[in-house]
Amino acid sequence: MPFSAPGLADDLTPDLLDHWNKEIDRQFRRLEPELGSQYFTLEPDGPTVDRVAVTWFGNPAEPEFCFDAATACTLSDWGVRGRRALHNEYCEYAVISATDTEGRIRPKRVQVTTELPEYYLMLAEHAPARLREILTGTLGTEPRWQELYGPAVADPQLLAPTQRRVAFARHLTGHGQHTDLIDADVPAEPAGSLNAVNALFMAHPINGLDDLIYIVMFGAKPYARRNSAGGFEPAGRDQIFRQQPGLEALSCRHADPAAALAAADAAFHGRTVSFADPLGMYIQQFTSEVFLFEGGPVPDPWIRLGRGQQGLTQRLEFGPADDDPHFLDEITVVEGDAEEPLTGGYEVVRQVQVGPIVALGAPRPVPPRDFVVLADSPGPVRCRDARVCTDTVGPLKEAFEAEALRPAAPGSRPRGGR
């Protein structure tokens, strides 16, 4: 089926829509040999499908299970370093700072995005003018071409489409594990600052379209275990994620087990799983009620959902606008009996539930031969032992602590300023 633009956010020409669908189809075909299943399709089957939201919380899970909630908050809020290392739940954010009347740099608002980088890559490759138009709408100012394609590109129309794709990736998305971009020597981390200072779209390598399709396809099989009566019952998270080395770590995040287990549950009941149109990652809920300003609800203009129609939004801006005299830290986050000033984005995305919308076919009996019977798990996955703790989160924590101990250079600005 042809998918619409994510969130129905943009009117695309038929040509661009075709490019977007080809990208989706290309990722699907690449994964199909390994993960293909009669329980996953890109073609939802007719009028009996249920459109079901699959959701999880947007805050990074890894630093919390590796250390604790306070560490997770600190590291996740560590500007672009925290974002690139930790924001891997298909939800990224940036904190916009501004100077107050006393000259202090303070957090002004949080930008949260769930937009897929491949969508922007497609626009960058095939429709630079449309890309710039969309980003102008998001930023409020028109970005220069050099901010999008790199300092050497004054006019992307002079480049071939493939050159535009590579230049944009090098500057704003990173290679995202796409082999053509890796082959073109695009680094994992983009060089440009526009999507680092602002959260325009996701750039963490695991937050891509390919990963989203992968995890739902991976889950969409009737995984089972034998019960004591000899029948089948749904396999658990530990069994499913212990099928292959390397998958175990995914089971500890919010996103992958939620997406995979929802698909697996549907397949176990004989339902086909597909992405509902439009395919995308969406901000499903935002619990703004736990934030107070001057003892009351946060003013409505400080909560701006965008980049999508109702129920399909991919962007949240939370906090005062530039022309508002207030700052983010005047908002209080109230949890339980605690009231603390809001200083970063982690406490915001803790209140954000994200996820795709899937289309489930009607239940039907699963032939016994279809069940993918998995071995019993040798015990629960111990998330704190995951390699990400020693390979990624631990070193990031050490780097943060080292920087915190380092004397500030004269005239240096506080972290997170711009």
Next chain:
Amino acid sequence: MSVLQDGIYHGPGRRPPGHLALVFLRADPEADAAAVDDALREVTTLLRGLADGVVPELPGHPVPSAGLEFLLGFGPKAFDIAGAKLPCPAALGPRLRFRSPRPTGGGPLLVGGGLSYAADVTRNDATEEFCLQLTADTQLAVSRAVVELWKLLRGARTGDSRTATLEIAGIHTGFQRDDRRSWIGFHDGVSNLESADRERVISIGAADAGPDPWTIGGTCLVFARLAVDLDQWHLLPRAQQELLVGRDKLTGAPLTGRDADGRPVPAAGCPVTGTTEVTQPGNEDFLEPGPTADPVLLTSHVRRSNLTGTADPDQSGSLRVFRQGYEFFEPVAAAPGFRAGLNFVGFQDSPERVLRILTQRGWLGGVNFGGQPGPDGPAGRLLTVRAAGTYLVPPVRDGAPYPGAEAFG
């Protein structure tokens, strides 16, 4: 080795015994850790004796214990006792506590939540230093334990103020219903955790304990005494009740949709032939509601309270808890002459699971029971809170005089 205390009936086939008393114990502000340690030793020794049928003033004449079990919980204030050897654990930090009622009565239980204290509640007795959960097969057994506890504490009163180190500050009793329904007439507790998943949700593991390794193997108890406005509930037609709950009222079958007239449609084939209730054997596939796209069903209580039904319960983001609730019924002076409701008792590795269920939008955030958020809906003020608290339930350790003794001894 550290293990969960008794009184958490999480194992396969185990069901909570019929009767409950939750007793909240206030520590004398003048008492220090040593005095509290002595008092807790005496209290737990007494209760262990009662569990064996030993009543102190009836030596050699045992009484039926009726399976009495007790569980000791520490509230945040326990760690403020002078000389306490451990700081308040992170699991009881301010973020993980309920708010207090207004001095004039009422007020929200949580900002962002849909539950409020009853207008006549000005004091929340579930915030005292300690709580004791007493469970037994008979009302007599739990009542006897309370009375014997009172005798013990009364006998310990000393000094000018004539107060004991520990005093009973509040008691809430309850009972199990043999019909597995609640006061609103619907099946309750059907969609609880499977026994195989329970301990992973309940027990505090190394990754949960953070800076408090002494809590590993313990759990957290969250209590809320919720009175139900039956007068309001019974004004609602059955179909509306069912859409608010998410189940068929008679059979307990989960709803799967609405018909052309908007009336609830229960799951086909539930209950299976030869049964009449979803709780009977053979209906296991129908205990949890399946996925739906129906916007009304998505707001029902059973779905709002378990939004990520397919998530792994072990993950904190699943917000799964092990519920072990007890209904209550108590005479009151005002019409209709009684108050009924639920003692919500949840066990989980962190109170955060419950507090987030109660505040997250899409879950029970902004919702009193089910349906659309706001107080003006059909179930907008169905439930009111009489008391609520969060307690750490320390693990049992070999050789320790009582669970959590390292905090005072």
